[in-house]
Amino acid sequence: MALIRPDGAPPAFGFPAMPEAVARIPRELAFTHDILPLNIVEGILVVALPDPDDADVLDVLRAATRLRVRALPMEREAIRDHLRRAYGEAAPVLRAAGRDAPAVRMLDQILARAIAAHASDIHLEPRSGGSGQVRMRVDGVLRPLESVPGDLFAAVSSRLKLLAGMNIADRRQPQDGRCAIPSKAREIDARVSSVPTVDGEKLVVRLLDRYGAMPDLGRLGMPPAMLERYRAAARAPWGCVVVAGPTGSGKTTTLYASLAELDVASRNVCSVEDPIEMRVAGVTQVQVNPRAGLTFPTVLRAFMRQDPNVVMVGEMRDRETAAVAVAAALAGQTVFTTLHANDAPRTIERLVELGAARHALAGALTAIVAQRLVRTLCERCRVREAVPERVRATLDSAPEGWFVARGCRACSGTGYVGRTGVYELIDVDDATRDAIAGGASSVQVAHAARAAGFRPLIADGLAKVFGGITSFDEIVRVVAWSGL
Numbered sequence: 001m002a003l004i005r006p007d008g009a010p011p012a013f014g015f016p017a018m019p020e021a022v023a024r025i026p027r028e029l030a031f032t033h034d035i036l037p038l039n040i041v042e043g044i045l046v047v048a049l050p051d052p053d054d055a056d057v058l059d060v061l062r063a064a065t066r067l068r069v070r071a072l073p074m075e076r077e078a079i080r081d082h083l084r085r086a087y088g089e090a091a092p093v094l095r096a097a098g099r100d101a102p103a104v105r106m107l108d109q110i111l112a113r114a115i116a117a118h119a120s121d122i123h124l125e126p127r128s129g130g131s132g133q134v135r136m137r138v139d140g141v142l143r144p145l146e147s148v149p150g151d152l153f154a155a156v157s158s159r160l161k162l163l164a165g166m167n168i169a170d171r172r173q174p175q176d177g178r179c180a181i182p183s184k185a186r187e188i189d190a191r192v193s194s195v196p197t198v199d200g201e202k203l204v205v206r207l208l209d210r211y212g213a214m215p216d217l218g219r220l221g222m223p224p225a226m227l228e229r230y231r232a233a234a235r236a237p238w239g240c241v242v243v244a245g246p247t248g249s250g251k252t253t254t255l256y257a258s259l260a261e262l263d264v265a266s267r268n269v270c271s272v273e274d275p276i277e278m279r280v281a282g283v284t285q286v287q288v289n290p291r292a293g294l295t296f297p298t299v300l301r302a303f304m305r306q307d308p309n310v311v312m313v314g315e316m317r318d319r320e321t322a323a324v325a326v327a328a329a330l331a332g333q334t335v336f337t338t339l340h341a342n343d344a345p346r347t348i349e350r351l352v353e354l355g356a357a358r359h360a361l362a363g364a365l366t367a368i369v370a371q372r373l374v375r376t377l378c379e380r381c382r383v384r385e386a387v388p389e390r391v392r393a394t395l396d397s398a399p400e401g402w403f404v405a406r407g408c409r410a411c412s413g414t415g416y417v418g419r420t421g422v423y424e425l426i427d428v429d430d431a432t433r434d435a436i437a438g439g440a441s442s443v444q445v446a447h448a449a450r451a452a453g454f455r456p457l458i459a460d461g462l463a464k465v466f467g468g469i470t471s472f473d474e475i476v477r478v479v480a481w482s483g484l
């Protein structure tokens with residue numbers, strides 16, 4: 001008998017867990033807080049808890065089930081044992097249980113609207129006074145989604161936290177969690193993080209559509225001549241391809257599109273990522289998990305023992321990773337990786353800061369891309385305007401007019417629909433290689449690369465402005481512009 005203190009409960013409250021009680025408590029709630037449903041007697045839900053006086057857990061249980069709750073004490077290990085029998089071993093997935101509670105409905109609605117709008121992130125921000133604001137990031141820009149009144153905001157946040165396997169009782173420590181959201185065609189993976197703020201706990205959800213359509217390298221916005229040179233480097237049997245840019249600049253999408261073009265049937269393609277944003281058919285993908293000892297360097301070294309041809313390293317952010325990746329490229333593998341750097345020439349300096357030797361870099365690097373994502377103008381409402389004189393004065397040659405954003409129903413009043421990339425590429429040739437090995441500065445590397453066709457980001461940005469694809473305002477917002 002696992003009950004350590006029966007607490008005077010009648011025998012009807014005992015084992016086994018009654019199916020009607022199990023049906024009332026979502027499995028993620030039960031597993032997250034070690035709640036064992038036992039029975040429902042005269043409208044009272046009877047459960048076993050490690051601490052039957054835990055007010056937070058009891059509150060959530062009442063909110064989720066809309067039943068009065070009676071809790072009995074039981075050892076945590078015993079509860080977990082019984083839970084596995086009652087619910088089975090399946091991975092936690094957001095379920096429809098308790099759907100009538102207002103907080104549950106509100107959260108479902110927020111998630112559904114964000115997914116429908118193809119949002120990449122959802123922000124649940126507390127306001128002073130207890131209410132909250134929900135915003136979503138669409139095409140790289142935050143926009144309001146919903147205002148949530150005070151009494152509901154805390155309940156919506158708690159619901160999200162428990163779905164994501166976070167400790168709802170703790171609002172003072174940053175936490176992270178994850179869950180799967182069933183959507184129309186497939187499951188969306190959600191990464192949830194919390195930060196305690198002066199106004200309360202702020203939650204951010206990152207939405208990952210892992211089984212969405214694979215990006216097509218030819219349709220990411222790379223200019224045709226640049227694309228041709230990039231593809232040649234990406235398909236080379238050895239060498240390191242680096243894609244640089246800040247967070248949210250589409251670097252990983254470029255790498256996935258590059259992998260998707262490889263002949264995976266005849267090559268061993270391995271990838272270590274944090275997080276895995278998409279599943280790529282035929283590619284061995286490993287998720288970084290430091291708690292389990294899976295770091296970028298350990299996984300990368302393990303790959304090296306498995307006869308690789310192509311290795312993708314989600315991000316180069318430490319010395320060891322950079323060292324193994326550069327060594328692999330020199331040893332005859334193709335390495336794809338991303339790096340936080342503002343532009344392609346400065347990537348060399350970043351890699352040197354990470355401990356890479358210049359002569360090794362010169363030998364290993366085949367292509368360096370830097371990129372940003374800019375919103376593309378809504379073709380239904382964009383307006384043609386004369387290019388202002390102050391801009392024309394700074395450019396060698398500029399057309400008379402360009403398009404600006406206006407906003408209509410089709411684009412939710414933003415003036416933009418979707419995004420495209422803005423790129424620069426250093427196609428590493430002998431002259432650039434010599435410059436890198438010889439200790440050249442970023443400016444000198446850029447100069448050496450010009451002969452092989454290197455043009456800075458702003459050049460591609462302006463080409464897209466004058467082509468009517470995006471606006472000058474958008475380029476100024478996303479790409480540093482010192483011409484004004």
Ligand SMILES: [Zn+2]
Pocket residue numbers: 378379380381382406407408409410411412413415416
């Ligand atoms: Zn429009």
